[in-house]
Amino acid sequence: MRAIEILGLEKTYSVGFWRKRPKRALHPLHLNVEEGEIFGFLGPNGAGKTTTLKMLMGLVFPSGGSARILGMDVNDPRVKAQVGFLPEQPYFYDYLTARELLEYYGQLSGMPANGLGAKIEAMLARVGLPDAANTQLRKFSKGMLQRVGIAQAILHEPKVVFLDEPMSGLDPMGRREVRDLIEQLKKEGKTVFFSTHILSDAEALCDRVAVINLGQLRGIGVVADLTSKMHAKVELIWQGTSMPPAIAALGADWHTSGDTVRAILGDDKQDAALEILRRERLRLVSLIPVRATLEDYFLEKLESTEAPVEVTA
Amino acid sequence: MNSRIRHIASNTFREAVRDRVLYNLVAFALLLVGAAILVGQISIDIEHLVVINLGLTAVSLFGMVIAIFVGIGLVSKEIEKKTLYTVLSRPVRRWEFIVGKFFGLAGTLVVNTFFMAIGVFAALLYVSHHLHAPDAWVLIAVYFIVLQFLMITALALLFSSFSSPLLSAVFAFSLFVIGTFAEDLRGFAALTSGMARWVATGLAYLIPNFSALNIIGSVAHGQPVPGHLILYNSIYALFYAAMALSGAVLIFEHRNLK
Numbered sequence: 001m002r003a004i005e006i007l008g009l010e011k012t013y014s015v016g017f018w019r020k021r022p023k024r025a026l027h028p029l030h031l032n033v034e035e036g037e038i039f040g041f042l043g044p045n046g047a048g049k050t051t052t053l054k055m056l057m058g059l060v061f062p063s064g065g066s067a068r069i070l071g072m073d074v075n076d077p078r079v080k081a082q083v084g085f086l087p088e089q090p091y092f093y094d095y096l097t098a099r100e101l102l103e104y105y106g107q108l109s110g111m112p113a114n115g116l117g118a119k120i121e122a123m124l125a126r127v128g129l130p131d132a133a134n135t136q137l138r139k140f141s142k143g144m145l146q147r148v149g150i151a152q153a154i155l156h157e158p159k160v161v162f163l164d165e166p167m168s169g170l171d172p173m174g175r176r177e178v179r180d181l182i183e184q185l186k187k188e189g190k191t192v193f194f195s196t197h198i199l200s201d202a203e204a205l206c207d208r209v210a211v212i213n214l215g216q217l218r219g220i221g222v223v224a225d226l227t228s229k230m231h232a233k234v235e236l237i238w239q240g241t242s243m244p245p246a247i248a249a250l251g252a253d254w255h256t257s258g259d260t261v262r263a264i265l266g267d268d269k270q271d272a273a274l275e276i277l278r279r280e281r282l283r284l285v286s287l288i289p290v291r292a293t294l295e296d297y298f299l300e301k302l303e304s305t306e307a308p309v310e311v312t313a
Numbered sequence: 314m315n316s317r318i319r320h321i322a323s324n325t326f327r328e329a330v331r332d333r334v335l336y337n338l339v340a341f342a343l344l345l346v347g348a349a350i351l352v353g354q355i356s357i358d359i360e361h362l363v364v365i366n367l368g369l370t371a372v373s374l375f376g377m378v379i380a381i382f383v384g385i386g387l388v389s390k391e392i393e394k395k396t397l398y399t400v401l402s403r404p405v406r407r408w409e410f411i412v413g414k415f416f417g418l419a420g421t422l423v424v425n426t427f428f429m430a431i432g433v434f435a436a437l438l439y440v441s442h443h444l445h446a447p448d449a450w451v452l453i454a455v456y457f458i459v460l461q462f463l464m465i466t467a468l469a470l471l472f473s474s475f476s477s478p479l480l481s482a483v484f485a486f487s488l489f490v491i492g493t494f495a496e497d498l499r500g501f502a503a504l505t506s507g508m509a510r511w512v513a514t515g516l517a518y519l520i521p522n523f524s525a526l527n528i529i530g531s532v533a534h535g536q537p538v539p540g541h542l543i544l545y546n547s548i549y550a551l552f553y554a555a556m557a558l559s560g561a562v563l564i565f566e567h568r569n570l571k
Contacts, residue, residue: 013571057402059570077404085402091394093324095331107320108403152399162402 001071003160003191004033004056008065011051011215025051026215028065033193033208035159038186040206041195042298048215049195050088053164057085069160081110084153088164088195090145094138098129098148101137102155109156119155127151128177142169150178154185161185163194167201179205203294211301218301223294230292230300232267237285238277246276264290317405318413325417326424329383337375345371345432352440360440365451365533368433373458373529375429376422377489380462383421384469385481387414388561392570401570408562415470415558422462430455447535450528453543457526460550464521465489467557474561474568492523521553 008028014020026048033039043049054060056067058075072079092101102120111119124133127147137145146169153161166182167175175198182205185192196202202209203223210220219226236252240261243254247263250273254263265273267289277284345368352363388411391397400410433451438444468488472481491498495517502513526546528538 013569054398054570057398059398059401061567061569077406080402080404083402085399087395087398089395090399091396092399093328093396095328096324100327104320104324105399105403108317108400108405110316110404149399156403 001035002032002068003035003037003070004031004039004193005068006031006052006056006065007067009052009055009062009067010064011048011055011060012063024215026055027217029212029217031210031217031220033191035191036186036189037207038182038192038205039194040202040209041193041212042197042199042202042209042294043195043212044197044302046214047212049212050164051215052212053085053087053162053193053195056162057083081156082159084156084158084161086149086153086161086163086166089168090149092137092145092148092152095136097134097136098124098140098151099133101148102152105152106155111156123151123155127181128174143171143174146170146178147174150181154190158190160191160193163192165196166194167196167198175201199293199295199298209294211298213302218304219297226297227292227294230297233264233290233292234267234270235286235288235290236263236265236270236273236277237261237287239283239285244276244280244282246280247273260285315409317409318416321400321405321410321413322416322420325387325414326420329418329421332383345429345436348436361437362533364436364440365433365454366529368429368436369451369454369458369529369532372426372429372433372455373461373527376426376458376462377465379425380418380422380465381469381482381485381489383418384466385473385478385485387418387470388473388565389476389478389481397570407566411470411474411558411562411565415466418466418470419463422466423459426455426459426462445535447532447537450532450535450538453538454528454532456543457528457546460546461521461523461526463554464523464550464557467554467561468521471557471561471564474565488521489523492521493527494524495520495522496524522549526550 006029008030009026010024010028011026012022012024015023029048029052041049041052051060055062056069056074058080067074069079070082093104096104099120102123103116106116106120107113121130121133124130127150129144129147129151132140132144137148140148146166150163150166153163163182166178170178179201182192182194206223208220208222209226211218238261239259241256241259243252243256243261243263247265248254250265250269252263252265252269252273254261256262263273270287274284274287348367352360352367356363388397391400397410401407430452433455434444434448437448437451465485465488469481469485472484476484498513498517498520499522502510502517505513528542532538
């Protein structure tokens with residue numbers, strides 16, 4: 001069974017005070033996420049990531065299309081018991097302690113009172129807040145709030161976890177811990193759908209990613225497949241203090257450092273560049289194929305003018 | 314009451330308590346007792362009447378201010394601070410959230426009123442040295458004040474479900490003031506004719522009739538409260554609050570939480 005099925009979900013808002021005009025936040029989006037997958041939803045700010053997540057959570061009503069989670073309509077109350085959600089930049093009831101907050105959310109999720117206390121203790125330890133159980137949230141740092149936010153999203157052991165920018169506000173150690181936690185969720189068989197613009201996290205964690213920009217799906221697939229489809233590049237390093245104009249004309253990105261020059265150019269230009277180096281009697285230090293990263297793919301998709309990706313069921 | 318509504322209500326109550334709203338009533342009760350001593354010294358023979366009038370009016374006004382200013386933020390603050398997102402992403406229906414919030418604030422006001430009523434009776438005891446049988450009617454006046462709180466809380470929630478806190482406060486406070494003169498508006502409607510009569514009568518029945526629920530003057534004079542008035546006022550206030558709450562639910566059910 002698919003964990004998430006997005007079937008042409010779209011959203012248009014009315015903007016303006018007197019003369020309302022439509023503003024499309026999300027073009028019809030088709031997307032499927034399999035059970036047990038870690039799925040990255042990537043895009044710059046304002047791309048439509050949060051709008052999509054809010055529609056999946058029933059916070060915003062779609063202008064068209066529908067979505068299913070675990071085979072049920074997103075508005076089916078039974079779905080909510082199987083879903084955990086961490087909003088972007090979460091803010092919680094700051095008059096509550098961490099324990100009280102988790103207790104409240106546990107109760108709302110229908111968790112039995114018996115054993116809830118022990119589960120809360122274990123969860124606080126799991127997100128690295130074992131000593132903050134009785135501290136009011138108004139005294140929490142941004143990173144601690146993010147951790148408690150993750151705790152409330154997974155406390156009731158949901159099958160599908162939605163995380164909106166989960167690494168936001170965390171220091172490198174915290175980010176590492178959240179990454180480990182997401183991997184742990186996958187090992188437990190849960191599906192994780194997370195939005196981010198921190199591409200290194202997505203590259204390290206995700207089974208598949210989707211890139212969205214200006215409300216349109218620009219690409220989707222397994223990270224390795226997506227990056228392998230990109231135009232291959234090579235890195236050339238040689239001894240010298242200046243860039244021969246003939247190599248610059250091949251479209252290379254380059255910079256000099258001391259008595260070496262480093263240039264990156266398409267692998268189809270590799271032979272021509274080597275020939276120029278030989279002719280100019282410059283000593284080659286290294287030639288290394290450059291692996292395309294998710295960041296390269298992401299940037300290419302953002303700058304791309306090609307038609308949006310169509311994904312059908 | 315289902316468990317989710319109960320949990321939302323108790324969290325709303327806890328928020329009010331930790332917001333130090335309830336602490337104000339302790340100060341209020343002390344002030345009231347202090348004022349009673351002063352009144353006892355300057356008003357001969359009518360100190361009993363003045364304490365009931367002063368005390369119950371203060372209970373009513375103080376509670377109205379809490380109902381309006383806490384009530385208008387119940388929904389809008391949750392949206393503004395995004396705390397609502399993590400609540401509604403759980404198996405909580407939107408109507409349950411609104412009803413839970415209503416009961417939470419209503420509970421806060423009932424507890425507030427209970428303590429303030431103790432303050433009023435303490436002041437009465439101080440000036441009269443003992444309570445009389447007609448003083449029991451003060452309890453009915455307090456009950457009517459609570460009914461008014463239920464109506465204004467539901468109205469504040471209704472406004473809070475679609476407008477900003479500032480506008481909600483203006484709407485709710487205006488309705489409170491107009492509702493205090495509801496009987497006058499009904500009297501005015503009876504004097505008009507034609508289209509104006511229809512409009513005035515419609516308005517008179519649409520606005521909350523707080524004047525019918527205000528029996529402070531009569532209980533201060535020791536007049537008994539007829540049983541049918543208690544019944545009609547209870548039905549009216551609960552029906553009005555239920556309608557306002559239904560309106561709030563209806564609006565909130567279709568609201569996009571951007």
